[in-house]
Amino acid sequence: MKQNRREDVQVEAQQHPDLHRLLIEAVRDYAIFALDANGHVLTWNPGAERFKGYKAEEIIGRHFSTFYPEEDVRAGKPDMELVVARREGRFEDEGWRVRKDGTQFWANVVITALRDETGEVFGFGKVTRDLTERHAAHQQAIENARRIAEVEASNRAKSQFLAAMSHELRTPLNAISGYVELLEQGLRGPVNERQLEDLGRIRKSGQHLLGIINDLLNFSRLEAGTVSYDIVDFPVSEALDAVRLMIEPLAAAKSTQVEWPDTPDAVRARADTSKVEQILLNLITNAVKFTPTGGRIEISLPAGDEVRIAVSDNGMGIPGDQLESIFEPFVQVGRTLSSHHEGAGLGLAISRDLARAMGGELTAASEAGEGAVLTLTLPAAK
Numbered sequence: 491m492k493q494n495r496r497e498d499v500q501v502e503a504q505q506h507p508d509l510h511r512l513l514i515e516a517v518r519d520y521a522i523f524a525l526d527a528n529g530h531v532l533t534w535n536p537g538a539e540r541f542k543g544y545k546a547e548e549i550i551g552r553h554f555s556t557f558y559p560e561e562d563v564r565a566g567k568p569d570m571e572l573v574v575a576r577r578e579g580r581f582e583d584e585g586w587r588v589r590k591d592g593t594q595f596w597a598n599v600v601i602t603a604l605r606d607e608t609g610e611v612f613g614f615g616k617v618t619r620d621l622t623e624r625h626a627a628h629q630q631a632i633e634n635a636r637r638i639a640e641v642e643a644s645n646r647a648k649s650q651f652l653a654a655m656s657h658e659l660r661t662p663l664n665a666i667s668g669y670v671e672l673l674e675q676g677l678r679g680p681v682n683e684r685q686l687e688d689l690g691r692i693r694k695s696g697q698h699l700l701g702i703i704n705d706l707l708n709f710s711r712l713e714a715g716t717v718s719y720d721i722v723d724f725p726v727s728e729a730l731d732a733v734r735l736m737i738e739p740l741a742a743a744k745s746t747q748v749e750w751p752d753t754p755d756a757v758r759a760r761a762d763t764s765k766v767e768q769i770l771l772n773l774i775t776n777a778v779k780f781t782p783t784g785g786r787i788e789i790s791l792p793a794g795d796e797v798r799i800a801v802s803d804n805g806m807g808i809p810g811d812q813l814e815s816i817f818e819p820f821v822q823v824g825r826t827l828s829s830h831h832e833g834a835g836l837g838l839a840i841s842r843d844l845a846r847a848m849g850g851e852l853t854a855a856s857e858a859g860e861g862a863v864l865t866l867t868l869p870a871a872k
Contacts, residue, residue, distance in 0.1 A: 521618035543590030596625035723871035758871035781805035808856040
């Protein structure tokens with residue numbers, strides 16, 4: 491059966507003596523042409539015309555170095571390729587080639603030596619593929635990898651720097667705080683009322699600096715992806731109660747009314763409890779800070795399939811075109827050199843990153859002059 495099939499194929503080939511020529515002429519995805527022993531073009535197929543832009547009558551007889559960039563011609567690359575093909579039997583390369591209009595394309599080139607019965611080279615067959623798109627994608631992948639490596643190296647260096655600096659800064663600040671407490675308690679001698687006020691300002695400034703340092707350190711850890719999460723099911727009331735103890739003194743100092751929800755234990759979220767407390771502390775502290783003295787803040791739990799905790803205030807509000815920018819690092823809406831708003835502008839950026847890392851979200855809604863509502867959304871407990 492196989493023998494009969496082979497004979498049929500041979501007969502069919504004999505009936506089409508121009509089959510090889512027709513095949514080469516039909517191929518349009520490859521430039522296939524012959525060179526003489528010195529590198530002059532002898533044949534030209536439609537694929538070569540499509541790739542390089544020359545018609546057969548324009549290129550036959552010209553040296554194939556026409557297709558190479560000037561720097562390659564000056565370096566003798568075309569002649570070197572023929573020498574290698576003559577010696578080794580073939581030569582393969584990838585590089586830039588030039589079209590008739592002067593544009594370049596990235597090509598895969600195979601040059602094969604053609605020998606007569608005596609073994610002498612009488613010419614060369616050349617096959618060229620246009621790999622410009624693949625080369626561009628490869629180069630883009632290399633560039634992306636390089637850029638990612640640079641970013642990762644930069645993040646590591648930044649994290650290491652911030653960690654070292656935070657340690658170096660926190661150590662003296664903690665010492666300052668400790669000595670202030672000693673003076674306030676009168677352990678170094680009597681302190682009058684005005685001196686106590688000054689010591690209170692020193693302590694407050696130190697706490698403010700420590701807060702900024704901690705924000706910078708937390709932000710660098712988030713960027714570096716070194717923050718770990720302990721995801722558990724927990725009642726939201728626990729997180730709110732923990733934050734309430736820290737918020738009430740701040741609110742009382744500004745005569746700000748804070749309304750807390752009556753949260754049943756049945757409302758349970760699935761997240762990292764300490765991270766949720768950190769987010770809520772930041773949201774409610776911001777609300778106190780941006781609400782005028784005697785203002786009002788409300789914490790509520792809107793219904794939904796997910797757990798949502800909304801913090802609303804009647805403060806200055808946020809312009810509609812800046813609702814997303816408040817989550818950018820180092821941004822504080824309405825902040826100027828003369829404003830009294832403290833902080834590095836990292837709190838909301840950190841809070842949103844933490845929320846998203848736990849499968850939640852942090853959003854803002856507001857109208858300028860009418861207060862703002864920031865809503866923390868968390869996955870519900872299973």
